[in-house]
Amino acid sequence: MNMHNISWVRQDIVAPSPRPPGQGGVMDWVRKNLFNGWVSSLLTVASVMAIAWGVMAIAPWLGNSVWHAGSLSECRQILDGAPGACWGVIRDRWTQLLFGFYPTALYWRPMLAFVLLFAALAPILFRGLPQRALWFSAVYPGLAFWLIWGGSLWLPVSIYLGFAVATGLFSIAVRSGVGLAATAAIVGAALWWLYATPALVEIATDTAPILLVPVTSRELGGFLLSIVIGVSGIALSLPLGILLALGRRSGLPLIRMLSVTFIEFIRGVPLITLLFTASLLLNYFLPPGTSFDLILRVVIMVTLFASAYMAEVIRGGLAALPRGQYEAAGALGLDYWKAQRLVILPQALKISIPGIVNSFIGLFKDTTLVMFIGLLDPIALAAAIRANTNWQGIYWELFIFIGAVFFVFCFGMSRYSQYLEQRLRTDHRWEECA
Known part of the structure; x- marks a missing residue:
């Protein structure tokens, strides 16, 4: 037997063969994902039945909606005993839900501030924009304050x-x-x-x-108030959370002790307690005659509360980094702050993106708690609208609208976090090389 004639490498290309029958396509996906066992099949059937029951129960109510009505009694007259949604309350009070008691003639100011918010966030959230635009991002908080409060x-x-x-x-x-x-x-x-x-x-x-024209804080309400508190808390809690996370891992005992004390104290106290502190107790610690705006006090307390949780999220990202990254930064001759800025924090923040965005979403939804200290957030305004004789008894339509608006903002943050994770993902390069 001539061993020199044995070829261990194929010399010709195998002709492509057709896909095996039954693989690929919609039916194959349904079989693999919905009916790949008796448990999966049972859950799929139960889910379909629940969805069908919900659609059959809600569809007539939504399909028989009334938009043009000035009161609940007028809605009921139009419906004539048939089930149906009375969206006339949204048509009648949507500006109040959005702006609270902000003067009608000045609606252009918060609207302009909201539009400029996206212009200020664009160079921070997306690549490809000129870095000079960051100057507007830095100027925007003062401009928004002036536009809203005058x-x-x-x-x-x-x-x-x-x-x-x-x-x-x-x-x-x-x-x-x-x-x-x-x-x-x-x-x-x-x-x-x-x-x-x-x-x-x-x-x-x-x-x-x-x-x-000056506008008092008592005139702010609705989603305008929620956005002001939420965006301020989000923007301020991230840098404070980073500093607290670094302080908790610091080698200096005093800084570490202060950071740990602050984080554990804030995390051990409910947010509503801090809001009552901002509303009732904080003025007792200020000099007599000092006027400290209530919304500013709420923003401070919400920021402190969110920064404590943000610090723990970021500390988890720092702890997840291999020790070699710290040693590599030291080998490059970088001092502490340059190592954190150029090597450590970019990787830790990338790891912490899901937790950071989760904290942001929770913070934005927690802005509804300000109703307990007398601020008119959307939930408080819904209660005020329902107390009006024209809309007394309305319920689902208001809360569905409020929930839908909150969902739009929270879902937008969630989708951006997924986009950011994909943009910063580097392991797929190694997969392609492999």
């Missing part, structure tokens, strides 16, 4: 100058080798806001008045 434009300008003062003091302290640079920056900003801001706003307003 007053003098110089107030948010002066607040931004306080951040500039803090940055300048921090840079000077670092370059001079003076310790406690962060403390100097915080104290400098606080002194600016307490003493320089009132005088600067007064002088600038008298010199160049740029004013909008």
